[in-house]
Amino acid sequence: MSEIALKGLTKRFDDGTLAVEDLNLEIGDGELMILVGPSGCGKTTALRMIAGLEEISDGELWIDGELVNDFPPKHRDIAMVFQNYALYPHMTVRQNMSFGLEQAKVDKDEIARKVKETAEILDLTEHLDRRPGQLSGGQRQRVAMGRAIVRDPKAFLMDEPLSNLDAKLRTQMRTELARIQNQLGTTTVYVTHDQIEAMTLGDRVAVMRRGILQQVASPRELYEQPANLFVAGFMGSPAINLLTAQVESDTLRSPLGDVALDRRLRDALEHGDRTDRVIIGLRPEHLQDAALTERMPDGTVTFSGEVSVLEAMGAEYYAHFDLGDQTSVSEAIDPSHDAEGDPVGRRHGNDLVARLPINSDVHEGNSIKLWFEPGHLHVFDPESGRRLTEAKA
Amino acid sequence: MSATSATLGRTPPRRRSLLRQAMPGIAWWAICGLVALMFLFPLAMVVLTVLKTSSEAAATPPHYLPQHLSGQNFRALSNADIWKYVINSAGVALGTVVGTVIVATLAGYGFARYRFPGRTLLFLGSLMTLMVPFQALLTPLYSVLVFLHLANSLIGLTLVYITFQLPFSLFVMRNAFAEIPQEIEDAAAMDGASTLATLRRVMVPVAKPAVVTVALFAFFSAWNEFLAALIFLSDQSRYTLPVFLTTLVTGKLGAINWGLLEAGVVVTIVPCLVIFLLLQRYYVRGLMSGAVR
Numbered sequence: 001m002s003e004i005a006l007k008g009l010t011k012r013f014d015d016g017t018l019a020v021e022d023l024n025l026e027i028g029d030g031e032l033m034i035l036v037g038p039s040g041c042g043k044t045t046a047l048r049m050i051a052g053l054e055e056i057s058d059g060e061l062w063i064d065g066e067l068v069n070d071f072p073p074k075h076r077d078i079a080m081v082f083q084n085y086a087l088y089p090h091m092t093v094r095q096n097m098s099f100g101l102e103q104a105k106v107d108k109d110e111i112a113r114k115v116k117e118t119a120e121i122l123d124l125t126e127h128l129d130r131r132p133g134q135l136s137g138g139q140r141q142r143v144a145m146g147r148a149i150v151r152d153p154k155a156f157l158m159d160e161p162l163s164n165l166d167a168k169l170r171t172q173m174r175t176e177l178a179r180i181q182n183q184l185g186t187t188t189v190y191v192t193h194d195q196i197e198a199m200t201l202g203d204r205v206a207v208m209r210r211g212i213l214q215q216v217a218s219p220r221e222l223y224e225q226p227a228n229l230f231v232a233g234f235m236g237s238p239a240i241n242l243l244t245a246q247v248e249s250d251t252l253r254s255p256l257g258d259v260a261l262d263r264r265l266r267d268a269l270e271h272g273d274r275t276d277r278v279i280i281g282l283r284p285e286h287l288q289d290a291a292l293t294e295r296m297p298d299g300t301v302t303f304s305g306e307v308s309v310l311e312a313m314g315a316e317y318y319a320h321f322d323l324g325d326q327t328s329v330s331e332a333i334d335p336s337h338d339a340e341g342d343p344v345g346r347r348h349g350n351d352l353v354a355r356l357p358i359n360s361d362v363h364e365g366n367s368i369k370l371w372f373e374p375g376h377l378h379v380f381d382p383e384s385g386r387r388l389t390e391a392k393a
Numbered sequence: 394m395s396a397t398s399a400t401l402g403r404t405p406p407r408r409r410s411l412l413r414q415a416m417p418g419i420a421w422w423a424i425c426g427l428v429a430l431m432f433l434f435p436l437a438m439v440v441l442t443v444l445k446t447s448s449e450a451a452a453t454p455p456h457y458l459p460q461h462l463s464g465q466n467f468r469a470l471s472n473a474d475i476w477k478y479v480i481n482s483a484g485v486a487l488g489t490v491v492g493t494v495i496v497a498t499l500a501g502y503g504f505a506r507y508r509f510p511g512r513t514l515l516f517l518g519s520l521m522t523l524m525v526p527f528q529a530l531l532t533p534l535y536s537v538l539v540f541l542h543l544a545n546s547l548i549g550l551t552l553v554y555i556t557f558q559l560p561f562s563l564f565v566m567r568n569a570f571a572e573i574p575q576e577i578e579d580a581a582a583m584d585g586a587s588t589l590a591t592l593r594r595v596m597v598p599v600a601k602p603a604v605v606t607v608a609l610f611a612f613f614s615a616w617n618e619f620l621a622a623l624i625f626l627s628d629q630s631r632y633t634l635p636v637f638l639t640t641l642v643t644g645k646l647g648a649i650n651w652g653l654l655e656a657g658v659v660v661t662i663v664p665c666l667v668i669f670l671l672l673q674r675y676y677v678r679g680l681m682s683g684a685v686r
Contacts, residue, residue: 049598053579074585090598099594147584328423 001152001315003029003065004050004188011211019045021211022059030185032178036192037234042211043191044159050189051157052076055350058344064154065157066244076104084164085140087132093119094128098153098170098329121180145180155187157351162197174200194233199223209382229385232281232378236316236352239280244382247276247335254280255323256352257301259374268388272381278388281378284318290369291361302371307351311366319362321352363391411533413554439662442469442655450652466656470641475587475660477630478637481547482616483664485633489615490547492607493558497607500559501566502592506578516567523560533580553625554615562607569603570596605675613665634661 006088009023020042027033035043048054052073063070068076075284079100087096094115101111119125122142125226129201132140141161141320148156162170162176178201181188192198198205199219205224207214207230215227232240245254259265267311272278290302305321363370379389438457442450443466445459450466533543534553543549573596581591597604618636623667625634629640641650656668669676 046670047489051579051583053582073582074587078583080580080583082576082580084575084576088577088580088595088599090601099581100584103585103590107397309542 001230001317003027003062004155004187004189005062006046006050006059006103007062008059008278009046009049009056009061011042011049011054012057014357017236018044019211020049023208023213023260025213025216027187027189028203030187032181032188032190032201032203034192034198034205035208036195036198036205036230037208037214038193040210040310041208043193043208045188046078046208047159047191050155051078051080062090062266073256077153078155078157079151079153080159081144081148081161083160085132085144085161087143087147089132090258092129092131092144093124093135096132100147104151114152116378118146121149121183122146136334137165139174141175145177147181147319149184153186155189157259158188160192160194161190163192163194165277178299191218195237199235199377205235207234209234226281226295226378228387228388229267229279229281234382236283238284238355240378241287241352242261242279242281242380243323245278245280247278252280256282256372257299257303259377260299262299262374264389265374265379268379271388272379272386277382279380279382279385281380281387282372282376284353284355286372286376287352287356287370288372289354289356289360289362292357292359292372293371296371300373302369302373304367304369306367307364308351312358314358317356317359317362319354319356319360319368321354323352399541406545423623436662438659439655442651443659445649445652447652450650450655459556463652466652469653470656470660473641475634475637475657477645478632479630479660482634485547485551485554485622486612486615488548489554489558490611492555493553493562493611494604494608496555497559497562498565498592498597498604500563501568502570502596504563505570516563519560519563520540527557528620531621532567534621535625547626547631550622550625550633553621554611554618557621558607558614565603565607566600568627569600573599598626602675605672609668609672609676616665644663 004025005023005025006027009020009025010018011017011020023042025033033044037043043148045054049056052071052075053070055384056069058065063076063078088099091099097115097118098111101114106114109247115128116125119128122145124139124142124146126137127135127143132143135143141164144161151307162173164174174197181201190197190201202219202385205219205222206216206217209230213224214232217225222231224241226235229242233242239349243255245252245259247253247261250261252261252265261269261316269278288294305323307319308322311318313322356362360368377389378387378389440458441459444462445456446463446465448462449456449460449463456577470500504512518639527553538544538546538549538553541549543552561678568622577595577599578591581595587596617635622633622636629637632640639655641653641657
């Protein structure tokens with residue numbers, strides 16, 4: 001077990017591409033740190049720099065109090081689980097798991113004991129003499145984990161280890177992975193583009209975009225207090241509703257209705273670069289069905305909208321409302337305009353979504369009355385994308 | 394993209410079924426049988442000729458089936474000390490296999506994995522030597538071997554064979570290594586393996602079909618090669634099998650001893666056939682490498 005510290009870590013490729021820029025991150029002993037972001041955000045490059053598979057252009061990498069910038073991978077004592085598992089296809093499960101220990105010249109009996117123990121933890125005992133080609137996706141994934149665990153390294157690095165599994169198995173393995181990491185208490189850096197994985201697995205989550213770290217915080221803090229528009233849009237499914245709003249004396253005029261400026265909102269506006277226009281963010285679960293509410297709290301904002309699309313999710317509805325063009329968020333800061341493969345809900349700026357309980361009397365094409373508490377509004381600077389408000393949870 | 398591949402994926406079965414409709418199963422069997430016969434007939438004739446006596450083998454018109462089975466041709470071959478030439482050929486062929494596999498593996502790995510200035514140019518340059526006729530290089534190569542004091546030696550001949558095998562072998566090995574996902578090599582690095590250990594314990598075993606293909610090609614070409622051996626070897630005791638056979642076949646007044654010649658051909662064919670049958674599953678996979686992802 002050990003601590004990992006990234007100090008100003010930068011990766012510049014030969015063609016001049018800046019993949020990671022001035023990354024500062026401290027990962028505590030036994031912590032599970034998630035690096036999350038859309039494709040091309042630099043998270044895998046950062047992981048490969050920690051692994052020693054990618055040269056560090058600038059900055060310092062410390063593992064267990066030792067500067068390891070120039071150490072080859074084998075001298076860093078860390079294990080990695082790859083996205084496609086990268087098992088040795090010509091070796092059995094047992095040989096795959098033994099390989100690292102053999103390279104470290106560990107005694108044969110000791111190798112056999114460790115492989116047996118690890119196989120038991122991962123429920124692989126009966127597959128030890130099979131080759132990867134004879135295993136299912138889930139079993140291969142466990143072998144890849146086993147190959148890392150058996151070495152008892154200072155840290156695990158995991159590069160989207162669940163992305164090749166089907167949805168059901170992914171959920172199952174996610175739980176399994178959390179259990180194993182908890183049991184072993186090994187420092188882990190886990191890369192994913194799946195925000196659900198990030199939210200459910202991580203002790204802390206580092207959100208990256210275009211090579212730059214956006215925010216590091218606990219999953220809950222990231223969700224409730226996103227540092228900027230990108231983080232707000234990236235975390236949460238369905239994605240947060242982002243709308244433009246005008247500031248007029250004591251009122252915030254939004255497409256959802258006028259919101260009286262209270263002290264919190266007034267303070268927020270004072271911190272912004274502009275005083276006339278802001279972007280407001282509202283999570284879909286903070287929009288409530290008025291028909292199901294007996295008594296609305298004071299100061300709530302109500303509005304009516306026609307349901308354009310209704311998605312029945314089983315336990316709840318995602319109701320979409322078309323708000324017209326007036327509300328689009330600028331492309332420069334809209335997270336839905338990121339690199340290809342960006343898992344951010346690709347919602348247009350004129351689309352509003354509400355998560356409503358399954359007992360809501362809601363139908364496509366019908367109008368419905370919704371309300372929200374202004375305390376749930378996030379206010380963002382339209383120029384920098386910075387969050388200006390301290391949001392109510 | 395997916396729509397395109399789906400359409401492409403569906404086309405071949407449709408075409409196959411149309412062909413099948415147009416031609417009944419028995420016609421397929423007939424065509425395949427005919428093609429097989431075309432290839433197998435000469436082989437059958439070789440074997441049948443070996444079993445004939447000299448006079449029967451030279452008879453006009455020829456008999457297809459031997460009237461008296463005879464081991465006379467094999468006995469004559471044995472008396473002519475054929476095993477010495479088999480050993481010469483085997484030594485040259487195995488030397489070519491080992492040399493070609495080692496050099497092509499190391500160079501193929503280098504071309505596939507390392508980035509260095511002039512990489513593409515060097516690779517294309519080595520492939521271009523495939524386009525130069527073999528015969529055109531024999532004289533300069535002979536001069537080189539004389540300079541190295543390796544003319545009229547089996548080691549010199551082996552080096553020449555390795556030289557001619559390398560462009561194709563390099564191409565196969567480079568493609569095979571390039572096809573192995575980088576992550577497998579990264580995983581070995583993370584497991585603490587050195588470059589040499591990664592190559593020996595991971596990359597080469599994974600690329601085994603390509604290695605077998607290269608080895609088979611090297612063996613076959615060295616075992617069967619005639620012209621270079623004829624030119625480079627002047628001492629009869631160092632002759633390889635194909636060259637030795639030419640010294641055997643001519644009888645009185647230039648008549649060809651067909652039975653003896655075909656017995657020599659059988660001795661030449663058998664090792665190739667055995668090796669090919671043993672390793673053909675790797676061989677096919679090696680040739681296919683890079684063709685389909």
